Amino acid sequence: MSFRSRLFAAVALAVVIPLGALAIGVRRELDRRLTREYQERVTAMAAVIESDLARESGTVGRRLRALASQLPQDNRFRLGLQGDPAYRGYLLDYAGQAMRLSGLALLQIQDSTGRILSSGHFRNEYDRLQPELPRLLAKTRDTLVLVRARTPESSVLAMARVDSFWLGKGVFTVLGGLDAERRLGGGLARDSSLQVTLIYPGAQAGSALARQVVREVRLPYLDLVSGATPVVDSARLVVTQSLGALESLRSSLNRWVLAALGLTLVLALGVAAWLSARISRPLRDLAEKTSLIDLDRLDQSFETDRNDEVGSLSRLLAAMTDRLRTSSARLREVERRAAVGDLARQVNHDIKNGLTPIRNVLRHLTQVGQQNPETLAQVFAARKATLDSSVEYLDTLARNYDRLAPGPQRQACDVNALVEQVVQRTGHDGVRVEARLWPELPPVLGDALMVRRILENLVGNAQDSMAGRKDGTVTVSTERVQAADGSSRVRITVADTGTGMTEAELNRAFDDFYTTKPGGSGLGLSIVRRLILDLNGILRVETEPSTGTRVLVDLPSAGEEGFRQ
Amino acid sequence: MTVALLEPAEPSHALRPANDTERLLFRNLSDNLIRLDCRGDVRAGLAEAWKLDAEPAGWILTLRENARLRTGASISAYRVVSTLRPQLSTAPFGIDSAVALNARQLRIFGSGDSVLRALADPALALVDSLALHGMNDEGVTQLPGTGPGGVIEFRVVQSGDGRDALEAGADLVIARSASLREYAQGRPGFASFPLPWSRSYILLQPTGAPLLPLRGLDSQSLARDAVEADAQGADSLGWLNQAEACPRSHPSAGPAGSGRIVYEQEDAVARALAERIVAMAEPGKGWRTFGMVAAELVHSLERGSESAYVLAVPRQTVAPCRESADWPAGARIRPLIETRAHAIVREGAPPLAVEWDGTIRFPEP
Numbered sequence: 001m002s003f004r005s006r007l008f009a010a011v012a013l014a015v016v017i018p019l020g021a022l023a024i025g026v027r028r029e030l031d032r033r034l035t036r037e038y039q040e041r042v043t044a045m046a047a048v049i050e051s052d053l054a055r056e057s058g059t060v061g062r063r064l065r066a067l068a069s070q071l072p073q074d075n076r077f078r079l080g081l082q083g084d085p086a087y088r089g090y091l092l093d094y095a096g097q098a099m100r101l102s103g104l105a106l107l108q109i110q111d112s113t114g115r116i117l118s119s120g121h122f123r124n125e126y127d128r129l130q131p132e133l134p135r136l137l138a139k140t141r142d143t144l145v146l147v148r149a150r151t152p153e154s155s156v157l158a159m160a161r162v163d164s165f166w167l168g169k170g171v172f173t174v175l176g177g178l179d180a181e182r183r184l185g186g187g188l189a190r191d192s193s194l195q196v197t198l199i200y201p202g203a204q205a206g207s208a209l210a211r212q213v214v215r216e217v218r219l220p221y222l223d224l225v226s227g228a229t230p231v232v233d234s235a236r237l238v239v240t241q242s243l244g245a246l247e248s249l250r251s252s253l254n255r256w257v258l259a260a261l262g263l264t265l266v267l268a269l270g271v272a273a274w275l276s277a278r279i280s281r282p283l284r285d286l287a288e289k290t291s292l293i294d295l296d297r298l299d300q301s302f303e304t305d306r307n308d309e310v311g312s313l314s315r316l317l318a319a320m321t322d323r324l325r326t327s328s329a330r331l332r333e334v335e336r337r338a339a340v341g342d343l344a345r346q347v348n349h350d351i352k353n354g355l356t357p358i359r360n361v362l363r364h365l366t367q368v369g370q371q372n373p374e375t376l377a378q379v380f381a382a383r384k385a386t387l388d389s390s391v392e393y394l395d396t397l398a399r400n401y402d403r404l405a406p407g408p409q410r411q412a413c414d415v416n417a418l419v420e421q422v423v424q425r426t427g428h429d430g431v432r433v434e435a436r437l438w439p440e441l442p443p444v445l446g447d448a449l450m451v452r453r454i455l456e457n458l459v460g461n462a463q464d465s466m467a468g469r470k471d472g473t474v475t476v477s478t479e480r481v482q483a484a485d486g487s488s489r490v491r492i493t494v495a496d497t498g499t500g501m502t503e504a505e506l507n508r509a510f511d512d513f514y515t516t517k518p519g520g521s522g523l524g525l526s527i528v529r530r531l532i533l534d535l536n537g538i539l540r541v542e543t544e545p546s547t548g549t550r551v552l553v554d555l556p557s558a559g560e561e562g563f564r565q
Numbered sequence: 566m567t568v569a570l571l572e573p574a575e576p577s578h579a580l581r582p583a584n585d586t587e588r589l590l591f592r593n594l595s596d597n598l599i600r601l602d603c604r605g606d607v608r609a610g611l612a613e614a615w616k617l618d619a620e621p622a623g624w625i626l627t628l629r630e631n632a633r634l635r636t637g638a639s640i641s642a643y644r645v646v647s648t649l650r651p652q653l654s655t656a657p658f659g660i661d662s663a664v665a666l667n668a669r670q671l672r673i674f675g676s677g678d679s680v681l682r683a684l685a686d687p688a689l690a691l692v693d694s695l696a697l698h699g700m701n702d703e704g705v706t707q708l709p710g711t712g713p714g715g716v717i718e719f720r721v722v723q724s725g726d727g728r729d730a731l732e733a734g735a736d737l738v739i740a741r742s743a744s745l746r747e748y749a750q751g752r753p754g755f756a757s758f759p760l761p762w763s764r765s766y767i768l769l770q771p772t773g774a775p776l777l778p779l780r781g782l783d784s785q786s787l788a789r790d791a792v793e794a795d796a797q798g799a800d801s802l803g804w805l806n807q808a809e810a811c812p813r814s815h816p817s818a819g820p821a822g823s824g825r826i827v828y829e830q831e832d833a834v835a836r837a838l839a840e841r842i843v844a845m846a847e848p849g850k851g852w853r854t855f856g857m858v859a860a861e862l863v864h865s866l867e868r869g870s871e872s873a874y875v876l877a878v879p880r881q882t883v884a885p886c887r888e889s890a891d892w893p894a895g896a897r898i899r900p901l902i903e904t905r906a907h908a909i910v911r912e913g914a915p916p917l918a919v920e921w922d923g924t925i926r927f928p929e930p
Contacts, residue, residue, distance in 0.1 A: 085789070088790060089743075128844055128845075152854040227848060228847050228848055
């Protein structure tokens with residue numbers, strides 16, 4: 001994850017989490033308070049409804065009482081009751097007129113047998129018998145009853161009460177009521193968010209009550225419509241509070257929270273980009289500059305005028321680069337000096353190697369001259385070749401140094417011949433040097449001088465490893481081998497029966513200036529390794545302390561074609 | 566003389582009036598060749614003489630000398646024939662055709678006394694279209710008088726209340742309202758006269774409709790208590806018996822079993838009768854009343870789609886099949902009551918006669 005992404009995530013989380021927690025908290029508190037408020041309002045509304053019902057009951061009761069008081073005084077009504085045809089119509093129309101004048105929605109006058117004498121809501125239901133009604137209503141004389149009564153078109157629902165009056169020899173019942181559907185439906189709800197639903201048997205129940213705060217007010221219910229016999233039951237006035245406002249508030253809050261979160265994320269992205277520009281980009285620039293630094297390129301500038309951490313880092317890198325420049329100069333000087341010393345020591349070493357056969361021949365000639373002078377000429381003739389070879393070697397060496405180590409000459413070299421020359425040249429000093437040459441050995445592609453130097457160094461080291469021993473043997477063998485890639489190679493093996501090397505000694509054997517010999521330069525094997533690498537050869541050492549060492553050198557074969565060249 | 570009209574009148578209803586005002590107005594703006602008196606006897610109309618001609622079967626009618634419509638427009642036998650022909654082709658009167666023999670005589674093809682009586686039907690009235698469309702914006706139209714009463718002015722009462730018309734100076738109001746009658750009787754200067762029984766109310770139930778529980782439904786009781794009109798029980802079917810034999814062109818859709826007793830919503834008497842029938846039914850059976858506008862009622866009646874209908878029909882008609890043309894085939898019909906209108910006349914108004922069909926005439930001195 002990039003620094004910018006982490007920065008963005010950190011800023012976003014740092015703002016989003018508190019904001020989300022705030023939103024959840026506000027919403028829960030909102031829910032709690034509004035729900036409590038709704039409950040209080042619904043409870044208050046239920047109380048108001050009960051109060052309204054009591055008031056309506058009083059209103060109906062007073063109007064019925066007024067009618068019941070007035071009717072015995074009405075002569076036309078009285079004559080109508082007595083069957084006078086002239087007042088029959090007055091009697092039938094009386095309830096309708098009285099109902100309209102008194103603002104009632106239901107009015108019915110019955111005699112003591114339950115016969116309907118006059119009906120306001122259903123004028124022509126006169127003479128119909130409904131004997132149960134006065135009896136049922138007598139039980140709820142002072143209570144408002146919800147009555148569903150027939151009308152010609154359908155039915156009327158009224159909050160009704162009953163009263164009675166004496167006339168002549170009998171008791172007459174007056175049933176009257178106010179329109180319940182209009183008054184109880186929406187009329188009682190004084191707040192648009194509150195809803196009052198009247199539920200009675202046979203009516204359709206309201207929907208979604210579960211989502212609303214509910215209180216109920218119960219009323220006795222009398223059904224005069226469903227059958228020939230009135231049905232007594234109970235009705236409910238259900239007060240509900242619409243949660244629409246709460247839902248709307250929640251939705252609004254959600255929208256605002258989402259908008260705030262969105263804005264926060266945008267701001268976080270902006271802040272991250274800005275911080276990245278302020279922090280990440282300088283660091284990336286420093287990284288790019290640092291990646292370009294090596295010992296040959298220390299010219300990068302880390303100058304800065306910043307005073308922050310990036311500035312401090314820049315100054316540290318600048319100081320480090322300065323130190324590297326100084327150290328690099330010193331190192332180059334040391335290398336130069338070392339190279340000169342190397343060269344001098346190598347020249348010394350090579351000249352010594354060239355002079356040693358000459359010294360041996362001269363010592364031999366001297367010895368022959370003192371002991372058998374008559375054979376001096378013969379011995380001289382026999383050793384002349386060695387002298388010539390050494391002189392030629394030194395001459396070649398001088399030319400090579402004169403060319404300041406030019407690149408090796410690539411030509412076919414007869415390794416067996418070189419091995420024979422080196423073995424012959426090598427002084428015996430009690431150490432036997434043997435050559436085991438592979439017949440028809442293919443030539444190698446390289447510089448004969450370099451191969452000879454390799455052989456001389458390895459044989460010399462082998463001899464040195466047996467210092468003080470008279471029975472040691474150095475064996476130089478050649479053979480043809482096949483490399484893993486199928487190419488043909490010539491292997492030169494120099495094996496001795498000397499002291500061998502420990503693992504630690506072997507690990508450092510090819511290091512420059514590492515030697516275990518007193519007066520040794522420590523460059524022999526190092527030079528051998530470089531020469532082999534120059535000839536694209538492979539060097540391998542097998543050694544065991546107190547047993548001896550085998551050095552295996554594989555050189556690429558020149559093949560027949562190379563040999564012809 | 567001013568005659569109050571209590572409802573709006575639509576000239577396009579001239580041959581088929583939709584309310585009492587239109588029946589009164591169009592009756593007085595039109596003339597028939599033949600008139601029927603309150604007993605149903607044939608009287609001279611525009612035609613002063615008629616005779617049965619055997620070969621070919623038909624009647625030869627002779628118009629009055631210088632025959633004129635009540636509006637004063639002159640009329641000839643040619644115009645009578647040209648006016649009647651479209652009506653003859655669309656209504657079942659038993660008349661095949663008509664032809665003018667000369668300016669005063671015309672021949673009606675069709676035998677029997679019923680053909681002659683059919684010429685008295687309002688649907689075969691001759692209407693003066695100029696007078697018909699002469700009602701001004703205030704709802705006033707005038708009919709030139711031919712007697713001592715002078716001009717008869719028909720005036721629509723905007724409130725629709727006859728009491729307002731009487732207080733505004735109307736000389737004649739013809740109404741069926743008992744309350745208006747009581748008002749006039751209680752006021753000095755007005756006299757109320759009953760007109761002949763002219764309207765019957767029937768209960769019609771299409772075939773297959775659930776039977777209404779009409780046990781105990783007494784027509785005399787209905788007339789006395791259920792309606793606010795001058796009514797009497799109707800026990801006789803009268804021309805309704807003849808209507809049963811009329812061909813029906815409307816296939817019955819079958820009653821929907823709606824439980825509704827339908828009436829024409831402007832007819833208070835029909836509504837009261839329907840309500841009384843519902844009141845007599847047992848609660849819980851679903852019977853209820855339902856008022857329909859006239860056009861919708863005709864459509865529903867043709868299909869017979871309701872459980873029952875309370876209909877107002879003329880007590881007498883010369884064309885039973887025309888009157889019952891909208892009824893569904895095979896319907897059960899029960900007469901309920903008959904009603905009559907009253908003529909309320911201001912004292913001091915010219916002597917006049919209101920015939921059974923609403924025609925206002927000034928007696929000859």
